[in-house]
Amino acid sequence: MYFVEVAIKVPLPRTFDYKVDSQLGEASAPLKPGMRVLVPFGNQRKVAVVLALKTTTEVPENKIKAIFEIIDDTPILSAEHIELLRFTARYYCYPLGETIHIALPSALRQGESPDKTSINMVALTEKGALLPSLKAKTQLNLLKQLSQSGKSSLTELKALGFSKKTIDSLIDKALITQSIEHDNHWQSVAPTVGSKPTLNKEQAVACTTINQSSGFSSFLLEGVTGSGKTEVYLQCLEEVLKRGEQALVLVPEIGLTPQTVNRFRRRFPDTPIMLWHSALTDNERLQTWRFCEKASCAIVIGTRSSIFLPFLKLGMIVVDEEHDSSFKQQDTLRYHARDLAAYRAYQHKIPLILGSATPALETLHKAINNKYQLLSLTERAQTATDNQFKLLDMKGQPDQAGIAHASLATMRQHLKRGKQVMVFLNRRGFSPTLICHECGWLSECKRCSTSATFHKAIGQMICHHCGDQYHVPHQCPDCGSTQIFPNGKGTEQIEEFLSSEFPQTPVTRIDRDSTRRKGSLEKALDEINLGGARILVGTQMLAKGHHFADVSLVVILDVDSGLYSCDFRATEHLAQLVTQVAGRAGRSGEAGQVLLQTHFPEHPLLQDLVNNGYQDFARFALREREDADLPPITNMAIVRAQGHNIKQVVDFLTDLVPVSGVTGIQLLGPIPAPLEKVAGMYRFQLHIQAQDRRVLHQYLAQMVDYLSTSKLAQKVRWSLDVDPIDMI
Numbered sequence: 134m135y136f137v138e139v140a141i142k143v144p145l146p147r148t149f150d151y152k153v154d155s156q157l158g159e160a161s162a163p164l165k166p167g168m169r170v171l172v173p174f175g176n177q178r179k180v181a182v183v184l185a186l187k188t189t190t191e192v193p194e195n196k197i198k199a200i201f202e203i204i205d206d207t208p209i210l211s212a213e214h215i216e217l218l219r220f221t222a223r224y225y226c227y228p229l230g231e232t233i234h235i236a237l238p239s240a241l242r243q244g245e246s247p248d249k250t251s252i253n254m255v256a257l258t259e260k261g262a263l264l265p266s267l268k269a270k271t272q273l274n275l276l277k278q279l280s281q282s283g284k285s286s287l288t289e290l291k292a293l294g295f296s297k298k299t300i301d302s303l304i305d306k307a308l309i310t311q312s313i314e315h316d317n318h319w320q321s322v323a324p325t326v327g328s329k330p331t332l333n334k335e336q337a338v339a340c341t342t343i344n345q346s347s348g349f350s351s352f353l354l355e356g357v358t359g360s361g362k363t364e365v366y367l368q369c370l371e372e373v374l375k376r377g378e379q380a381l382v383l384v385p386e387i388g389l390t391p392q393t394v395n396r397f398r399r400r401f402p403d404t405p406i407m408l409w410h411s412a413l414t415d416n417e418r419l420q421t422w423r424f425c426e427k428a429s430c431a432i433v434i435g436t437r438s439s440i441f442l443p444f445l446k447l448g449m450i451v452v453d454e455e456h457d458s459s460f461k462q463q464d465t466l467r468y469h470a471r472d473l474a475a476y477r478a479y480q481h482k483i484p485l486i487l488g489s490a491t492p493a494l495e496t497l498h499k500a501i502n503n504k505y506q507l508l509s510l511t512e513r514a515q516t517a518t519d520n521q522f523k524l525l526d527m528k529g530q531p532d533q534a535g536i537a538h539a540s541l542a543t544m545r546q547h548l549k550r551g552k553q554v555m556v557f558l559n560r561r562g563f564s565p566t567l568i569c570h571e572c573g574w575l576s577e578c579k580r581c582s583t584s585a586t587f588h589k590a591i592g593q594m595i596c597h598h599c600g601d602q603y604h605v606p607h608q609c610p611d612c613g614s615t616q617i618f619p620n621g622k623g624t625e626q627i628e629e630f631l632s633s634e635f636p637q638t639p640v641t642r643i644d645r646d647s648t649r650r651k652g653s654l655e656k657a658l659d660e661i662n663l664g665g666a667r668i669l670v671g672t673q674m675l676a677k678g679h680h681f682a683d684v685s686l687v688v689i690l691d692v693d694s695g696l697y698s699c700d701f702r703a704t705e706h707l708a709q710l711v712t713q714v715a716g717r718a719g720r721s722g723e724a725g726q727v728l729l730q731t732h733f734p735e736h737p738l739l740q741d742l743v744n745n746g747y748q749d750f751a752r753f754a755l756r757e758r759e760d761a762d763l764p765p766i767t768n769m770a771i772v773r774a775q776g777h778n779i780k781q782v783v784d785f786l787t788d789l790v791p792v793s794g795v796t797g798i799q800l801l802g803p804i805p806a807p808l809e810k811v812a813g814m815y816r817f818q819l820h821i822q823a824q825d826r827r828v829l830h831q832y833l834a835q836m837v838d839y840l841s842t843s844k845l846a847q848k849v850r851w852s853l854d855v856d857p858i859d860m861i
């Protein structure tokens with residue numbers, strides 16, 4: 134008899150010991166860390182992952198339970214992978230069992246075979262090779278096909294028109310067999326490489342530096358929009374593929390950038406490239422997982438959670454648009470895929486490339502302190518001159534639907550020249566509120582401390598925080614007046630106005646509402662690229678990495694809301710958004726023009742951004758953070774709590790604040806969250822800051838231990854966010 138330490142999906146920051154009867158051990162393959170076992174837990178049976186084998190345990194003999202069964206023949210998690218998950222759980226102060234649960238595809242969580250979806254090859258049995266006469270013609274044809282090809286993949290056979298039914302009947306007759314085959318052919322041959330441009334000098338320096346690095350090294354590729362960062366990734370990946378190594382390319386949202394995926398496929402036409410994103414089915418997830426693990430897949434282009442994929446031989450990680458907030462998970466395990474990418478690169482001793490035109494201050498700070506090597510691309514690849522920026526003072530300016538007459542006039546000029554024009558407003562819906570002209574009533578969500586947005590097209594009010602929908606009132610609920618009007622602008626209103634202002638010009642809107650139906654975003658993007666759309670209206674979905682060759686003017690309608698916010702990251706995010714949106718203009722041929730509508734044209738941030746660019750702004754903003762002692766100079770965590778009973782929420786957080794303080798730790802709170810109430814629950818926060826990351830982590834670990842026994846914690850919903858990026 135011996136013991137195993139296992140991780141189980143339970144909300145407790147601990148692991149569990151079980152005993153293994155030697156009999157059980159003999160019946161199956163020898164137990165190893167990384168294998169799954171079935172264990173009794175309370176009166177349930179649970180899938181658990183073995184972390185370690187032990188000869189002793191601290192659990193008393195009469196208390197220790199035995200595992201029921203060993204699920205796997207071989208580990209589904211390598212030692213290295215377990216180490217990654219342990220690190221993740223420790224860093225984000227999240228239970229290890231739940232961390233592993235989140236990282237695994239659902240079939241593996243449920244104890245299913247990792248090869249469930251991998252049966253991919255079909256061949257004749259000895260009996261089948263005799264080609265017995267069969268009544269069903271298609272079955273006979275399939276046998277003949279296999280006797281010619283020797284072996285075929287299921288996909289090939291399906292492409293030849295053989296149905297699953299035909300294949301299954303021949304399996305039943307024992308004339309053919311199915312097997313699993315992982316094709317690693319790509320590893321031993323040089324990759325076929327599609328046509329590529331000659332790198333300019335800066336790109337070449339970046340590529341050579343990265344390719345010549347050895348072991349773990351992180352690079353910040355800070356390249357202005359359209360400077361050819363993707364080209365640098367591609368040419369570095371080529372070297373990785375030549376060595377027969379795999380690569381992970383993290384991207385913010387795949388749905389938004391089909392162009393990028395196509396570029397990778399065109400560049401490496403014979404290389405197995407797989408995608409990983411939220412729209413995959415459970416089976417597709419399992420298959421991608423398995424293909425990575427067996428190196429049947431060379432490149433994965435994936436969103437945040439692809440950071441947990443197992444790779445047999447990982448050679449490089451790229452994080453494109455590394456500043457993008459979608460890399461940070463905002464619930465349960467609040468990990469940052471970019472930061473875990475750094476850990477994985479360190480683990481595998483490989484290069485990490487973080488690319489962005491607008492690096493996060495966290496990343497820039499590391500680059501300035503020589504933790505990351507800075508590589509700069511200062512020129513656009515296909516345009517000789519920079520975009521021209523202009524701040525348009527809205528004070529006293531006549532406008533229609535929030536668009537200044539001067540902006541409309543400039544739009545007309547560009548459209549006349551046959552160019553595309555982009556109008557950006559980061560607010561979807563028709564208007565953010567309805568207002569009563571008589572008494573000032575505002576349409577508020579009944580369950581949140583925020584307004585409900587008016588969506589004219591569907592005739593509903595929708596709360597963007599809890600999703601509740603309301604009928605549009607005909608009369609003011611407070612004073613009975615019928616004088617109720619939309620207040621403020623959203624993209625729906627801009628689209629309506631522009632369509633009537635430019636009746637001959639096709640207007641395409643891109644936001645979450647207009648692209649809800651499957652395929653509608655691709656259709657809209659195609660329309661833009663093929664030139665059908667002339668005016669593009671949209672939210673930040675339009676800002677992300679698109680390459681629209683014909684856009685020559687970008688009008689940014691409202692930058693003011695980001696200038697005076699209580700979130701210390703608001704200005705950084707505003708500068709990133711403005712720079713990214715502006716970067717969609719003038720991407721090929723002539724320089725583009727960017728108009729920023731604002732009531733504060735003299736604001737130092739806007740002046741700096743427009744005159745000196747993001748690079749300059751970001752370095753200045755870092756110095757400000759230094760003066761204010763804020764991240765990334767210090768380290769931060771937030772405990773958030775919410776509940777229907779405000780006192781319980783506040784009491785829970787107050788209880789976490791030690792009366793006498795803790796050396797090296799600054800606490801702020803409990804303070805109400807910027808959005809005080811969501812879905813009927815009151816929300817409060819406790820901010821924890823420390824200069825020294827180790828001090829912060831020691832403190833958090835103790836706190837989480839305490840919370841697992843605290844009675845107050847059971848009365849509220851709480852979460853801990855390490856390195857938060859969103860203060861809401």
Ligand SMILES: Nc1ncnc2c1ncn2[C@@H]1O[C@H](COP(=O)(O)OP(=O)(O)OP(=O)(O)O)[C@@H](O)[C@H]1O
Binds near residue numbers: 357358514
């Ligand atoms: N050396 C080069 N010579 C010619 N064209 C190039 C070169 N490098 C890149 N390009 C082209 O320039 C355009 C912009 O490049 P790319 O999309 O790689 O830029 P990016 O820096 O990733 O842009 P963004 O940050 O806006 O997403 C693409 O059409 C690309 O094919």
Ligand SMILES: [Zn+2]
Binds near residue numbers: 596597599600812
């Ligand atoms: Zn709401």
